[in-house]
Amino acid sequence: MWDRESLDESILSSLRALVASQEDVDYIEIRLEYNESTNLETLNDHVRHQAHVVEIGGNVRVFHQGAVGFVHFDGWDDLPRHINDAKLLAKWENSSSFPWGSQDSPAPADPVYSVQRLVTLENPLKVPLEDKIHLLLGYAELAHITHPLVKSVTGRYFDRYRHLWFADNRGSAIEQEKLDLGGNIVVMARNSNGTAQRGVSFGSSNDFGVLRNLDDQIKDAARSAVALLDAPEVEGGEYTVVVDPYLAGVFAHEAFGHLSEADGQVGDEGLLEQMVLGRKFGPPNLHIYDTGKDMGSRGYLPFDDEGVPAQDVDLIKDGVLVGRLHSRETAAHLGERPTGNARALHYRFPPIVRMRNTVIAPGDTAFADLFQGIKRGIYAKGTHGGQTNGELFTFLAAEAYLIEDGKITRPVRNAVLTGNVFSTLQQITAIGNDFTRYEGGGGCGKAGQMPLPVSHHAPSLRIERCVVGGRGR
Numbered sequence: 001m002w003d004r005e006s007l008d009e010s011i012l013s014s015l016r017a018l019v020a021s022q023e024d025v026d027y028i029e030i031r032l033e034y035n036e037s038t039n040l041e042t043l044n045d046h047v048r049h050q051a052h053v054v055e056i057g058g059n060v061r062v063f064h065q066g067a068v069g070f071v072h073f074d075g076w077d078d079l080p081r082h083i084n085d086a087k088l089l090a091k092w093e094n095s096s097s098f099p100w101g102s103q104d105s106p107a108p109a110d111p112v113y114s115v116q117r118l119v120t121l122e123n124p125l126k127v128p129l130e131d132k133i134h135l136l137l138g139y140a141e142l143a144h145i146t147h148p149l150v151k152s153v154t155g156r157y158f159d160r161y162r163h164l165w166f167a168d169n170r171g172s173a174i175e176q177e178k179l180d181l182g183g184n185i186v187v188m189a190r191n192s193n194g195t196a197q198r199g200v201s202f203g204s205s206n207d208f209g210v211l212r213n214l215d216d217q218i219k220d221a222a223r224s225a226v227a228l229l230d231a232p233e234v235e236g237g238e239y240t241v242v243v244d245p246y247l248a249g250v251f252a253h254e255a256f257g258h259l260s261e262a263d264g265q266v267g268d269e270g271l272l273e274q275m276v277l278g279r280k281f282g283p284p285n286l287h288i289y290d291t292g293k294d295m296g297s298r299g300y301l302p303f304d305d306e307g308v309p310a311q312d313v314d315l316i317k318d319g320v321l322v323g324r325l326h327s328r329e330t331a332a333h334l335g336e337r338p339t340g341n342a343r344a345l346h347y348r349f350p351p352i353v354r355m356r357n358t359v360i361a362p363g364d365t366a367f368a369d370l371f372q373g374i375k376r377g378i379y380a381k382g383t384h385g386g387q388t389n390g391e392l393f394t395f396l397a398a399e400a401y402l403i404e405d406g407k408i409t410r411p412v413r414n415a416v417l418t419g420n421v422f423s424t425l426q427q428i429t430a431i432g433n434d435f436t437r438y439e440g441g442g443g444c445g446k447a448g449q450m451p452l453p454v455s456h457h458a459p460s461l462r463i464e465r466c467v468v469g470g471r472g473r
Contacts (some may be wrong), residue, residue, distance in 0.1 A: 061086065124181050146218070
């Protein structure tokens with residue numbers, strides 16, 4: 001019986017000894033987890049949903065002679081039986097069932113022994129539930145007071161504490177405490193023209209304080225939602241577009257970051273040919289990278305779920321494609337180095353290649369100069385969502401404004417930005433110096449694992465010949 005009261009190195013030592021004794025397989029790893037989470041949802045002046053959940057469990061993953069066995073379990077009882085089950089799966093599994101045929105044993109990585117304790121600015125686990133509710137309801141009241149056309153305010157908050165133990169038979173043993181928190185306040189306005197909404201999103205890996213002092217942002221969201229009610233629909237066409245740091249970061253994550261995940265490239269010769277290292281992908285000052293080192297970001301990840309330390313991974317440097325994101329498995333298949341991007345949402349899932357914090361490095365163009373010379377264009381802020389299909393993308397801007405004679409003028413509605421990520425990267429003609437760390441309350445989805453905490457940091461971008469859907473298209 002594994003006792004959660006014994007939160008010390010004895011668990012890690014026991015796991016190390018257990019995996020070291022498994023000499024009849026090529027590779028084995030064990031992950032144990034203790035998860036504790038709180039979820040809140042409010043509507044106007046009342047709580048619509050609240051929950052507090054504790055989960056204890058783990059998993060075993062085994063690689064042997066080109067096949068893999070993965071077993072997850074609730075509770076910490078009978079680890080030897082779970083290990084045996086994973087071994088049997090690996091030895092019986094038909095390797096032809098895998099996406100790219102026979103599975104490669106994970107690429108070598110330097111053995112790591114580490115204990116990572118939680119360090120917070122304000123720990124949400126020590127904030128009473130009543131205080132969290134009070135903040136959400138207070139913001140709703142503020143939005144309603146700001147303008148009478150505000151008709152509903154929805155608040156969402158969550159925090160999740162994870163305590164993890166990892167060991168493999170190549171010498172790594174890691175204990176980590178992790179924290180993730182976030183949410184949003186969505187303000188909806190309505191008049192005879194219909195409805196419009198704007199939101200304030202927040203997130204952190206170490207500070208409940210991000211939920212405090214949002215009054216000015218809530219007021220701005222209420223005013224913006226009301227202003228959009230009477231805004232005309234954008235006229236569809238091709239525009240020079242300036243996107244704010246939030247939308248630029250979403251673009252980097254959704255349209256380009258997912259293409260950089262190596263498990264999507266392995267087995268897809270067409271995509272591998274498009275994502276060939278050394279290909280020119282943008283202007284000489286374009287630098288996009290992924291990192292797990294930004295403490296406080298939701299994508300902060302000292303070690304991934306295969307025991308690989310955090311590192312910066314350049315994807316585009318000086319406008320040229322120079323890297324991709326790897327697990328130890330995909331790194332072995334392509335003969336490259338692991339990058340620390342193997343992540344699992346929960347102990348019920350195996351680690352797969354995922355982004356952490358996707359970053360566009362700042363440029364040297366002042367914000368006002370991004371608009372110079374634009375006779376008629378679009379300034380797009382934020383996003384209400386979108387979708388990608390391979391290299392094609394579609395994003396609905398949360399706010400959009402006409403640019404006329406180099407100045408931001410009036411709001412427009414339903415500005416949908418569409419295009420091909422490869423050509424759009426080439427059409428970036430200016431990168432702002434207004435680099436912004438954005439931490440939202442959403443998450444990334446892939447292979448049934450959602451919402452995984454991620455971040456995106458970026459400056460504003462100027463993009464030429466961008467197709468904007470709207471009236472007349």
